Amino acid sequence: MHSYTEENYLKALFNLSADKGEVSANELSKQLGIKMPTVNSMMKKLSEKKLVHYESYKPLRLTEKGKREAGLIIRKHRLTEMFLVQKMGFGWEEVHEIAEQIEHLHSPNFFERMDALLGYPKIDPHGSPIPDKTGKMEWIKYEKLSSCKEGDTVRLAAVIHTTDDFLKFLNLRELSLGVKLKIKTVEKFDGSMTVSHNKKGSDTLSHIVCDRLLVEKL
Amino acid sequence: MHSYTEENYLKALFNLSADKGEVSANELSKQLGIKMPTVNSMMKKLSEKKLVHYESYKPLRLTEKGKREAGLIIRKHRLTEMFLVQKMGFGWEEVHEIAEQIEHLHSPNFFERMDALLGYPKIDPHGSPIPDKTGKMEWIKYEKLSSCKEGDTVRLAAVIHTTDDFLKFLNLRELSLGVKLKIKTVEKFDGSMTVSHNKKGSDTLSHIVCDRLLVEKL
DNA sequence: TAAATTTGTTAGATGACTCTAAGTTATTAC
DNA sequence: GTAATAACTTAGAGTCATCTAACAAATTTA
Ligand SMILES: [Mn+2]
Ligand SMILES: [Mn+2]
Ligand SMILES: [Mn+2]
Ligand SMILES: [Mn+2]
Numbered sequence: 001m002h003s004y005t006e007e008n009y010l011k012a013l014f015n016l017s018a019d020k021g022e023v024s025a026n027e028l029s030k031q032l033g034i035k036m037p038t039v040n041s042m043m044k045k046l047s048e049k050k051l052v053h054y055e056s057y058k059p060l061r062l063t064e065k066g067k068r069e070a071g072l073i074i075r076k077h078r079l080t081e082m083f084l085v086q087k088m089g090f091g092w093e094e095v096h097e098i099a100e101q102i103e104h105l106h107s108p109n110f111f112e113r114m115d116a117l118l119g120y121p122k123i124d125p126h127g128s129p130i131p132d133k134t135g136k137m138e139w140i141k142y143e144k145l146s147s148c149k150e151g152d153t154v155r156l157a158a159v160i161h162t163t164d165d166f167l168k169f170l171n172l173r174e175l176s177l178g179v180k181l182k183i184k185t186v187e188k189f190d191g192s193m194t195v196s197h198n199k200k201g202s203d204t205l206s207h208i209v210c211d212r213l214l215v216e217k218l
Numbered sequence: 219m220h221s222y223t224e225e226n227y228l229k230a231l232f233n234l235s236a237d238k239g240e241v242s243a244n245e246l247s248k249q250l251g252i253k254m255p256t257v258n259s260m261m262k263k264l265s266e267k268k269l270v271h272y273e274s275y276k277p278l279r280l281t282e283k284g285k286r287e288a289g290l291i292i293r294k295h296r297l298t299e300m301f302l303v304q305k306m307g308f309g310w311e312e313v314h315e316i317a318e319q320i321e322h323l324h325s326p327n328f329f330e331r332m333d334a335l336l337g338y339p340k341i342d343p344h345g346s347p348i349p350d351k352t353g354k355m356e357w358i359k360y361e362k363l364s365s366c367k368e369g370d371t372v373r374l375a376a377v378i379h380t381t382d383d384f385l386k387f388l389n390l391r392e393l394s395l396g397v398k399l400k401i402k403t404v405e406k407f408d409g410s411m412t413v414s415h416n417k418k419g420s421d422t423l424s425h426i427v428c429d430r431l432l433v434e435k436l
Numbered sequence: 437t438a439a440a441t442t443t444g445t446t447a448g449a450t451g452a453c454t455c456t457a458a459g460t461t462a463t464t465a466c
Numbered sequence: 467g468t469a470a471t472a473a474c475t476t477a478g479a480g481t482c483a484t485c486t487a488a489c490a491a492a493t494t495t496a
Pocket of ligand 1: 077081095096099
């Protein structure tokens with residue numbers, strides 16, 4: 001088994017290298033709030049454990065084993081978030097901090113039970129895919145709202161870069177997953193959008209907001 | 219906040235000193251599976267933090283602050299066990315190990331929510347009292363089944379020294395909390411009892427078993 | 437009460453994770 | 467293409483929780 005600390009490095013590596021497949025020690029250091037020399041020695045350690053490919057002055061890459069282990073931790077994180085929202089009545093803005101702790105519990109039974117009680121969910125409360133029991137994650141390709149055009153009708157499918165503040169902002173506007181949006185206007189000069197949403201009136205969303213909302217075109 | 223480790227020392231001190239109000243470093247060492255010198259230095263540390271009264275060669279005593287903090291950890295442990303049984307469908311023999319980990323989570327909201335969903339329970343699945351939000355615990359005085367007499371009718375109220383094995387043993391005999399027992403015979407020479415229980419026939423329970431069952435006389 | 441045993445303490449070391457300071461290599465800017 | 471900057475590595479140290487070995491005090495046994 002890996003330590004709490006090692007698990008956090010693995011998770012950060014997984015999340016940061018999601019697109020390019022590699023990360024710089026620098027990014028990792030910033031993400032974790034841990035100084036470079038510390039990260040450096042942990043990378044050597046994870047390399048010893050065959051979880052990370054480490055070569056001096058080269059970007060970091062998770063091994064297949066590393067990806068699998070990281071996927072399993074993310075699985076626990078996301079199952080937990082789903083459980084907290086669906087079964088314990090928390091808001092989607094409240095669950096991340098709690099899941100950060102619960103993801104490190106060692107109890108296959110506990111997570112099995114959560115999974116079963118939730119009916120084997122495929123996504124978490126923020127629309128992120130839940131890795132399967134082997135640590136594999138199915139990427140669902142959504143579009144950013146910011147890349148949609150006037151007249152498009154879309155369904156809100158996921159949010160990215162979720163912070164409490166951002167999620168509370170969405171709560172206020174009743175923007176939750178599954179909501180249907182019609183794009184009324186797109187401002188040329190700042191990329192802000194006016195969208196109408198269900199029975200409610202219309203809202204104007206800044207480019208920054210639209211960039212963090214993933215949608216499915218209808 | 220206290221570390222995971224410190225919390226485990228506090229909890230062990232609380233449980234071991236429940237009756238006499240004090241513990242020897244030796245008992246504590248055995249309970250935790252940690253060698254004496256380690257315990258010794260931790261006691262000095264907890265003494266610095268005003269959680270333990272420490273004097274060389276004297277028994278250890280929790281301070282009022284120490285009792286309160288320990289009570290709060292035990293509260294989290296027992297609320298968790300109750301949640302796992304009542305809301306997640308675990309058996310009473312499965313929950314202790316999981317609760318040992320969850321009791322260390324730092325999230326007032328999480329435990330508040332558990333408490334509310336459970337309807338503010340006063341006892342855990344093994345019949346142990348759940349300390350209140352100030353860490354205070356109401357001791358309920360039950361009798362040991364082993365101290366009851368032929369002809370007594372009692373209700374099973376709690377189990378002590380609960381191990382998985384013992385709880386599974388009780389499961390097989392359908393001995394769960396609340397069950398009504400009538401004491402048919404008590405063997406003089408070994409203290410074993412024959413009890414009849416609800417519709418089911420009667421069971422013979424060894425003295426060791428009877429000594430671990432707490433009952434309420436009816 | 438003196439000896440033997442148990443319990444508690446001190447000293448010194450280790451591994452895990454973190455840091456700062458000081459170098460080294462790679463990248464970017466001019 | 468050199469100089470400046472950024473990224474990375476090495477060296478050395480600190481904290482926390484643990485250990486073993488050796489010694490001291492208290493308790494038990496005879
Ligand atoms: Mn999260
Ligand atoms: Mn999430
Ligand atoms: Mn327990
Ligand atoms: Mn416990």
